[in-house]
Amino acid sequence: MRYYVHGAGRSGEQAWLAQAAETAVFADHGSVRSAAEKAAMVGQQAPAGPYAVVAHSLGAVISVLAMRGHNLSPSHLVLVEPALYDVARGNAAIEAHIEAMTRARDKAKEGDLFGYWQIVKPMMFGQTATSDAWTEDQEIAARFASLEAPWGHQIDPAFVRSVPTLVLTGGWNDEYEAIATVLAQAGASAAVLDGQGHRVQDHPDFHASVENFLSSNHR
Known part of the structure; x- marks a missing residue:
């Protein structure tokens, strides 16, 4: 099962137009504004069975916060252009x-x-x-x-050691690449899929990249 967590733009399934809905649950936290409220909602909406979280941009922050305090327990994390500014402060x-x-x-x-x-x-x-x-x-x-700013949440990059994590970026923005570098140094896998800007989930190789990561990182 894939559990998709959207960013600050489109909500629910509309944020993931290229992703198959048959084996997926789409979070929708667009009705609340604070990070804590969003994290609680994402924890409440999580599927019952084993699932991998695929989170985009602000959704990565919300997912990590939900893992920390709102019962989100994914088997794997796929972070797409994650807005985890806390992990790369000083860059x-x-x-x-x-x-x-x-x-x-x-x-x-x-x-x-x-x-x-x-x-x-x-x-x-x-x-x-x-x-x-x-x-x-x-x-x-x-x-x-x-919306609450995506920094100031005391997120430590060491969270990637508790769950197999893949970071996918678009190669267009120094901030996201800096975040990906720090997460990779902490133990995440990382890859660049260029050509789609911030919406890396629309890249033609996105699905294969995710599936290859999941199949090679069994828990």
């Missing part, structure tokens, strides 16, 4: 991202949501925030601004 790319996002979040708290989006949209989506697109962007900007 230049990580610190630059946190500094910029902190400035953006401060703007949102002050009521300047467009100012927040001017920083976040280029960083997260590779596009410039414009007044022409603001009507369309405002809802997603508000949703992202309401």
